[in-house]
Amino acid sequence: MNTPLRGVNLGGWLVLERWMTPRLFAGTDAKDEYSFMQTPDAKEKINKHRDTFITEDDFRWLADNGYNAVRIPIGYWIFDGDDPFTACIDRLDWAVKVATRYKIRVLICLHGAPGSQNGHDHSGRIGKAEWYRNPAYRQQSIEVLSGLAARYKNQPTVWGIELLNEPNAWHKPWVLKRFYQDAYLAIQSTGRKGIVTVFSDGFMPKFMSGALTATPNYPVMMDTHWYHFFMPRLLQRLTPFRLYQWRLRRRASLLARLSKQQPIIMGEWSGVIGSEALSRYQTARHQTLMQVHLREQQALFSRLEGWFYWSYKTQDRGIFHFRSMVEDGHTEPPFSPLVIPARLVHTKDK
Numbered sequence: 648m649n650t651p652l653r654g655v656n657l658g659g660w661l662v663l664e665r666w667m668t669p670r671l672f673a674g675t676d677a678k679d680e681y682s683f684m685q686t687p688d689a690k691e692k693i694n695k696h697r698d699t700f701i702t703e704d705d706f707r708w709l710a711d712n713g714y715n716a717v718r719i720p721i722g723y724w725i726f727d728g729d730d731p732f733t734a735c736i737d738r739l740d741w742a743v744k745v746a747t748r749y750k751i752r753v754l755i756c757l758h759g760a761p762g763s764q765n766g767h768d769h770s771g772r773i774g775k776a777e778w779y780r781n782p783a784y785r786q787q788s789i790e791v792l793s794g795l796a797a798r799y800k801n802q803p804t805v806w807g808i809e810l811l812n813e814p815n816a817w818h819k820p821w822v823l824k825r826f827y828q829d830a831y832l833a834i835q836s837t838g839r840k841g842i843v844t845v846f847s848d849g850f851m852p853k854f855m856s857g858a859l860t861a862t863p864n865y866p867v868m869m870d871t872h873w874y875h876f877f878m879p880r881l882l883q884r885l886t887p888f889r890l891y892q893w894r895l896r897r898r899a900s901l902l903a904r905l906s907k908q909q910p911i912i913m914g915e916w917s918g919v920i921g922s923e924a925l926s927r928y929q930t931a932r933h934q935t936l937m938q939v940h941l942r943e944q945q946a947l948f949s950r951l952e953g954w955f956y957w958s959y960k961t962q963d964r965g966i967f968h969f970r971s972m973v974e975d976g977h978t979e980p981p982f983s984p985l986v987i988p989a990r991l992v993h994t995k996d997k
Contacts, residue, residue, distance in 0.1 A: 652953025653717030683773035684731035722759030757808035796838030807843030816849025
């Protein structure tokens with residue numbers, strides 16, 4: 648579908664994640680955006696963060712360096728807020744406007760659904776995934792998605808809308824599939840022809856593949872997220888590099904099979920190598936391992952309709968700060984002891 652997408656996630660911007668911007672959370676016990684918004688001066692702090700964390704310079708940098716897409720996580724509170732959350736549709740409007748200026752395509756992703764679709768911090772609130780239990784939450788999600796499709800109907804910069812980020816697909820999968828179908832119909836009723844509807848595989852790619860069947864003029868794609876963390880039992884038999892190559896070959900085969908049912912995007916991936924794998928090599932070799940890891944993944948994902956690195960930036964430079972990695976030329980190991988363990992906690996169970 649035209650030029651493949653090569654981009655980044657604007658994570659930690661319109662949906663907060665403490666590990667990405669710990670200084671924003673400093674002096675509070677807040678673990679997620681829900682609890683952060685109940686701390687003193689939260690509204691003032693988050694407004695400043697939204698105005699400064701991502702600026703026009705970031706879009707200019709992406710364009711200058713050959714990247715053509717951004718995936719923007721948003722919460723269901725994007726339009727009207729929902730106490731304690733505050734609305735931020737003005738920031739999304741701004742992002743679409745600036746992206747248009749720099750010829751960067753936008754994928755808007757519903758990262759935080761009402762009631763939470765996975766109970767993780769990147770859904771806005773840590774806890775139980777109540778989204779599956781309450782039909783009203785699912786209907787509210789559809790209204791948000793439909794509203795986004797209508798709002799940007801005349802904005803071809805908005806390449807697509809992702810229905811839900813990383814839902815617990817194993818929990819009532821029939822509910823999730825029905826939601827996908829209903830949301831897809833809603834987007835068709837309000838969105839422009841050609842807008843792409845993206846659905847997450849929920850870390851069950853073989854099961855969720857084919858959950859949506861495209862209709863004329865309204866393409867669909869499946870989003871899969873791969874974070875490579877090595878398995879201890881296999882490490883007893885294989886070196887990390889051999890294990891990595893083995894896993895990559897298996898995943899290449901899986902992607903080829905899945906792509907026969909629908910186009911695939913890699914909505915999130917990173918250069919992180921598990922600490923248990925790195926520990927088997929001298930520190931001097933970590934840089935080379937990371938570079939090989941990045942290069943091999945990019946080669947594989949370039950066969951897909953698109954990929955988005957997680958993430959464009961974090962508070963501190965490191966392997967989840969894509970811009971810093973490009974700017975530094977991988978001259979120093981970006982494995983930050985302050986940043987990486989926090990992300991590992993949130994992704995090991997993915």
